[in-house]
Amino acid sequence: MTREPVRLERVGECLWEIPRQGKMRVPGRIFASEELMAGLKDDNSLRQVMNVACLPGIVGYSLAMPDIHWGYGFPIGGVAAFDLKDGVISPGGVGYDINCGVRLVRTNLVFSEIEEKMVSLMDSLFSLIPSGVGAQGAIPKISMGEEKRLLHEGARWAVERGYGREEDLEHMEEDGALKLADAELMSDRALERGLKQVGTLGSGNHFLEVGKVEEIYLTPEAETLGLFPKQVVVLIHTGSRGLGYQTCEDSLKVMSQAAGKYAIELPDRQLACTPLQSREGEDYMAAMACAANYAWANRQVIMSQAEKAFLTVLGISPRELGFSLIYDVCHNIAKIEEHQVQGETRRVCVHRKGATRAFPPGHPLIPKAYRTIGQPVLVPGDMGRYSYLLVGTEEAMRSSFGSTCHGAGRVMSRAQSKRISRSLNVDQEMNRLGVVARYQGRATMAEEMPHAYKDVAAVVETMDRTGISKKVARFRPVGVIKG
């Protein structure tokens, strides 16, 4: 860990810089309001921004979004771009849960049409979508051959087996599959862990939330996305499950050796990395792509199961329900992208760990339907308050490698949150907040209660004020299922 004191200079209303010092190759930059920064000054996350700045081939700045908090290796909320020729790839900059992400589904319904059936609806969702530790069995166990096809095809694998529709694929980053995937690089353990977990939420901060549109900030953008006041929407937050965690773990062993082989000095062992242009780097990118594709297939199956629950409980037709995907974002990933660096267009590898891509209007990598408004960005809050939909901007391309925040960000350790929750009746508290909650583990709920998180509104406001992304709509949760 970098030991130098953290020197912090304010360079904008919501922008702070850590000048180059020690072994930092570039400065660090943190997007945060004064209030959010005040909460970070004693936190190890700023030191983690400095650590990332020490890695070979980093370009521009080591960045952090306003939901930054102490992670392992990279801070959560960290963004860093690396030159393709001289730079590195670090699994610690992607995380264990590769392609953890969020998808937002719209319906034709307003909340008053489902209000009386919320309990049945949440029971049905909880029964059809396995959650919690080792959750499995949403769909019949697949064979190893099928799993390898899934790892190459991503969300398409699910659509072709009846989980969702062809048009869903257009509303995901990369159309729901990274082409670099090579399933032959996956370990037996990773494959074994993936066999039974397709269509499962898992534990921790993952959830499925039924929400209602509470406020619209930009009407034309909301209309383009098919959103209207009081509308029922569904947010799904999960990732690549055990297969992804195992892929990260497998790669860390290789990376530790590679760092020695390529003489890369590491300020934190969790930042173990390898040159992008090395066999180890290429293998990681191909394995990471498999896990990313698994995550897209996972969220696709969950969405399809959720549609079944709505149809069964409400007794309406698919046409009346209008369950369709608005967008699906990744917030733990590394991608090769084109960006402007010191006035020239360069292809770089952008690591986003707890950060979301936020490409501007007109960008060729966003769906044609959204090309006039910019890429939708989904920012869940804690399970009791609200979540946001934003759109990406040109400012994001100039200032943050086309990236923005991904969530509220924790302010409290899990142990501390549990201590506070001891005096709370979790069920009563969720009822008080107007949320029908179904969950497997009381301990997980206690760790994830709203008091453990920053107010996501403060995070989103910072990004809106800096022009990095613009607020389009806010959703209020009315039902949640968790592990």
Add this chain to the structure above:
Amino acid sequence: MATREIEHTADIGIEVEASDLPTLFSSGGEALYGLLVDINGVRPKEEVVVSVTGEGWEELFHAWLRELLAQFNLSGFVGRQCEIKNIREGRVEGLVRGERLDLKRHCFYTEIKGVTYHDFRVWKENDHWWARVIFDV
């Protein structure tokens, strides 16, 4: 021997102190299980032999925890007691007594995604062994 939880914003960490290396490894393993479930409710019905290799005590300790977590993730096996049968530079062999996770009987706490290297240390101080490890949850 003592184990304490480290306050970490997003994840969970433990610090273990032991009078010798076998106790460090057995206590570290039991502490890991204690983060997953309430081990008071776990019966020592089955025995699983866990053997791992790793260069240096740090790498060996990391590999030991990784393997225990892998056994849990692959077969649902959760330990109540860890007994170190053999430990030497580069290799540890332990016997873990426990049973398969049963959510109807066991009080499950949290899913652990991985054993991180962030701020990870194994060291000796004043004739005692210490380990510090943060888990991704």
